[in-house]
Amino acid sequence: MTTVERTQVFLLPDLGEGLSEAEIVEWRVAVGDVVTVDQSVVEVETAKAVVDVPCPYAGRVVTLHGAAGEVRPVGQPLITIAPLDGGDEPAGHATYREEERAGSGNVLIGYGTGHGNATRRRRRPRLVLAPEPTDAPPAGVPSPAGVPSPAGVPSSTGGTGAVAGGASGGATGSGDPVRSPSALVISPIVRRLARERGVDLGSVRGSGPGGVIRRADVEAVLTVPAARLAAVPDPHVAPAPTGDGDVIVPLTGVRKAIADKLSRSRREIPEVTIWVDVDATGLLETRAAINAATPDAPVSILALLARICLSGLRRFPQLNARVDTEGQRIVQSAGVHLGIAAQTDRGLLVPVLRDAQRLTTAELAAELAATTAAARAGSLPPARLTGGTFTLNNYGVFGVDGSTPIINHPEAALLGIGRIVDKPWVVDGQLAVRKVTQLSLTFDHRVCDGGVAGGFLRHVADCVERPALLIAAV
Known part of the structure; x- marks a missing residue:
């Protein structure tokens, strides 16, 4: 049996009453790291709290499913772990194998080890190219440079890897030249927040891995007076009349x-x-x-x-x-x-x-x-x-x-x-x-x-x- 066949995929566990998804705040581990049973591997945020999620498996991290700022549904893959080979195994690691085979009882305190419904439709992370502003960004709002896509994030051509930037002659599926994106957004929550608050994502500097724009980045821009923010129109939402300087606070989280x-x-x-x-x-x-x-x-x-x-x-x-x-x-x-x-x-x-x-x-x-x-x-x-x-x-x-x-x-x-x-x-x-x-x-x-x-x-x-x-x- 190959290592790939023996990998174990930990699904985002049930996070409690009415909580069907969570946003990844920060990974505690990276691909290649060795983890032990019940080691905290990721910090996620739900509508109720920020939670450290422990992994019930021991081994080496093969894949992190999702980047910081991405929303993951309960029951979808969170992290993939491969068992360690004999020569790879650190001292004392064998003591965790029995626990792993038996199953951890401490996946998330209060929620047990259930993985939820694995048939739940997966929310795929997508790279969103915000429209480039026709004018200069508002005063006081930083303008980002082109940044590479995090590994595993779909590029504008539909594959994965780095976003085409600085490469001439690239083409999209429609045959148009690929331009360097002005914004990297993974989380649908961030996109919705930006749309509702009238924030031009092209004028936001992302603080996430590879320049990904997180919710905190959008909220930081909102400290700028509303009249100075470039609106991102949504064709499906009728514009609401507001006075100069009005602040719109979406009901989220x-x-x-x-x-x-x-x-x-x-x-x-x-x-x-x-x-x-x-x-x-x-x-x-x-x-x-x-x-x-x-x-x-x-x-x-x-x-x-x-x-x-x-x-x-x-x-x-x-x-x-x-x-x-x-x-x-x-x-x-x-x-x-x-x-x-x-x-x-x-x-x-x-x-x-x-x-x-x-x-x-x-x-x-x-x-x-x-x-x-x-x-x-x-x-x-x-x-x-x-x-x-x-x-x-x-x-x-x-x-x-x-x-x-x-x-x-x-x-x-x-x-x-x-x-x-x-x-x-x-x-x-x-x-x-x-x-x-x-x-x-x-x-x-x-x-x-x-x-x-x-x-x-x-x-x-x-x-x-x-x-x-x-x-x-x-």
């Missing part, structure tokens, strides 16, 4: 996922918001006392509020639920999978702490800090961004007092916390300055009535004002 989810929530869930002002002075004093006693493991206000919410959900489990519209039933979750709204550079994400009711207050604090940091860094796998049963939203960090947030579908409730500020407050009949915040609860009126929602919010408020009640509620 994370922004589109957020829009779809919030729109669905507002369409399906009959939500109600109730709120109450509370004296948080005692909560701040409790936090200070805890952190003074355990300076190596400090707790945050958010961690204490999470602990209070868990206590409230134990008393009012109706809010730790979702509505199954197809089955015409309400499903109350056995565990509290606590979502934490986190603002990131890629948009609003809600990472989930699974079975949060099993964590101590110190463990909650540590998990919250690590999870929100990973969400902002874009390193959370998609599995950590789905499956929540109740969400905690600290919008007070933005300097606002209150909000009527939209429920994170398909959950049934969300607690919001405003900023904590000094306000006049009556204590034992006397006016005093206290640390006051506003708590708001948005709930799905299908899962409970106002009595349950009010009881939960009042329990949370009482625990904020008198944290000792938490001990009594355990």
